Amino acid sequence: MENKGGAGGNIGATSVANADGDGQIILLTTTGIHSISPSLYKTLPFxxxxxxxxxxxxxxAPNVILVxxxxxxxxLDELVRYAKDKPGALNLAVPGNGTSPHLAAELLKxxxxxxxxxxxxxxxxPAFSDLVSGQVDLLVDAVTTATPHINAGTVRALAVTSKTRxxxxxxxxxxxxTIPGYEMNVWWGLMAPSKTPGSIVDRLNCENAVAVSRSS
Structure with missing residues (x-):
């Protein structure tokens, strides 16, 4: 696993798009890369x-609103009332413009x-680190990555962004x-470079299905 962060995941996506199609390099993509970025940026390197x-x-999975x-x-109701009493006083950590946490927060606003x-x-x-240390007031993050911190008590969860719990x-x-009509989920998926032969893509699909069945 190699974490190539930055630009809402577009740096990592670019490296995979340009990689050899031998099945050794694949992309764990998400809503931000394949759904949001194409609408947000005039041009992309892929x-x-x-x-x-x-x-x-x-x-x-949903995101989760953290403070x-x-x-x-x-x-969440107390957060909304606090924000209305003190407009602009709360600092929202945004882990990259156009990311799903950013848009989830903008929808909330x-x-x-x-x-x-x-x-x-x-x-x-770095956004999560500053939330934990109290440098910022709130952050919207993926529930999958935030759950261990919530359970450890280092941050406080107010609400998940899905329609139901x-x-x-x-x-x-x-x-x-608290806010009827609000809903914003995030999806993750696996992608291979376009030059990858179909036989390799099929094999990767089968291996993923086996791994998922073993973990469920």
């Missing part, structure tokens, strides 16, 4: 359709009619319970 061959979907432990709010001050980071890791965080409310 074609999100022509430069890749889909292998398999991996998971579909620093010292922020005096314990529910739009529907709830609150004003948050965006602080943009070059990836999720997540089995990973059954005690955390869905955002729609």
């Amino acid at each position: 074609d999100h359709i022509k430069d890749f061959k889909p292998i398999a979907p991996v998971v579909d 620093r432990n010292t922020l005096p709010v314990k529910t 739009s529907i709830a009619k609150i004003d948050l001050t965006n602080v943009t980071y070059r990836g999720g890791a 997540s089995p990973l965080l059954p005690t955390v409310p869905a955002t729609a319970e």
Whole structure:
């Protein structure tokens, strides 16, 4: 596993798009790379359709709205009221413009009619680090990566962004319970460079299915 962060995942996607199609290098892609970036950027160093061959979907999961432990709010409703009482006072960590956490936060701001001050980071890791240390007030992050930190008590989860509660965080409310109509999930999938032979893509698909069945 090689983590090539930056530009909402586009740096890693570019390296895979240009890789040899021998099945040794594949991309764990997400909503941001293959759904958001093509609409956000005028030009990209890769074609999100022509430069890749889909292998398999991996998971579909919500984001989760997090706040620093010292922020005096314990529910999403309290966060909304706090933000309305102090417009622009809360700093929102954004792990890259156009990423799914960014757009999930913007959707929250739009529907709830609150004003948050965006602080943009070059990836999720530094954004999460500053949330834990209290340098920023809130962050929207993938539930899969945030759950260990929530369980450890280093951050406070207010709501998941799916329409209903997540089995990973059954005690955390869905955002729609407080803000009707709100929903934004994230998907992950495996992609191979477009030059990869179909026989290799089929083999990778089968191996992924075996791995998923063993973990379920």
